[in-house]
Amino acid sequence: MRRFVTLMLIVILITPLLGEVGAANNAQPVFKIDMTIKVAPVVIENTSTWLGTFKIYVVLTDPHQRAYFDYLASNNTTAANDEFKSFVKELIYDNMKNNLERRYEGANISSTIYLPSGGPVKVLDNWSAVVTFAVTNFLVSDGKKLRCPVAGSLDFVYRGHVFDYTWDRLTLILPKDYEIANLAPVPDDLSENVAVWNNGDFIPLIELYTQLYSYVRFLNATRKEISLRYDPHEGYVQFNATFTGANATPVIISQLLKSFRATMNIMSIDTRQENGSLVVIGVARPEVAYKETSSERIWKAMVKLPGAFDSISVQGGSYVVAPDYTLIITVTEKKSTYRLYAYGIAAVLVVMAVFMLMRRKKAGEETKETEVGPEGSEEKHPAESEGEESLKEAENGGE
Incomplete structure (x- = not known):
């Protein structure tokens, strides 16, 4: 009897572990997920960092869970929405948070998660929601490249089982003014630093070159x-x-x-x-x-x-x-x-003009001295001299 009880206890203890092993590498069966990650450099409290902002749009697809929440809503819509909000937080946000924290710890890099004022989950209609949060040090630099330290496959724990954190679409928005060094796996679409992957379960390897x-x-x-x-x-x-x-x-x-x-x-x-x-x-x-x-x-x-x-x-x-x-x-x-010649000719002409003016001035002075006697008396005209001599001779003859 004791052996039977011991055997049953062992089975009970290892059954969840076997379930986890069996569920590994299987897609999470609960939600349809469309995830967007926007990456940008920011300054927080005077410290520069790279921020990864997550927006995860989810729609509940598990038929049993939908029936359960529909039943709750038929009695109390507010209570049903509150429970659905907690359900999404546990499965979508908490699972992602645990994945990120393990990766940062393994890379020995500190990080902080920032949540909106109303919390990470906002409930939408038709059992859908959007999960929003931001992570610092989403990219870290080694001087040449900026790398994402949390790249890799994601786990999704549900009811004690470990599934792949699968999503239908992942859109990665990188700053346009940075050159992409590597994206792995290769995206299904890449245009102007916006990359898109379909049907995966990972955060891609992201490497950008630093601007310098x-x-x-x-x-x-x-x-x-x-x-x-x-x-x-x-x-x-x-x-x-x-x-x-x-x-x-x-x-x-x-x-x-x-x-x-x-x-x-x-x-x-x-x-x-x-x-x-x-x-x-x-x-x-x-x-x-x-x-x-x-x-x-x-x-x-x-x-x-x-x-x-x-x-x-x-x-x-x-x-x-x-x-x-x-x-x-x-x-x-x-x-x-030619300009030098012109200057020379002009100089010669000026000298010649001055010389000629001086000569004319000197000639005029000499002419004036000739017409005036040495003591300033006037010189008599020759005809006047001859008349005076004839008058003297007549006067002598009369005597």
């Missing part, structure tokens, strides 16, 4: 050429920078423009796609040194480039590359020979 590393990868994968022209009379440098060999995502374009603005005194800047290449067009104001010789005018314009380029060309001048990616453009302008 995406930028570095782009620069390492492209041929970089820049053409510049310095206009000394306007005082600015025009440039076209071309990046060929890799796709430029919006985040890369944004980072590229940021790097130009950080190193060059940008007046205007823009980008365009041209024959599979990204072209950056801009105008910058350089630092300028100027000197002048008897035959030349020389300008040296200095601009700091945002990094190394495979090819540099300067129109209308020469250049040297100084340390720290500083480009020194030299523009030389010859003074006009």
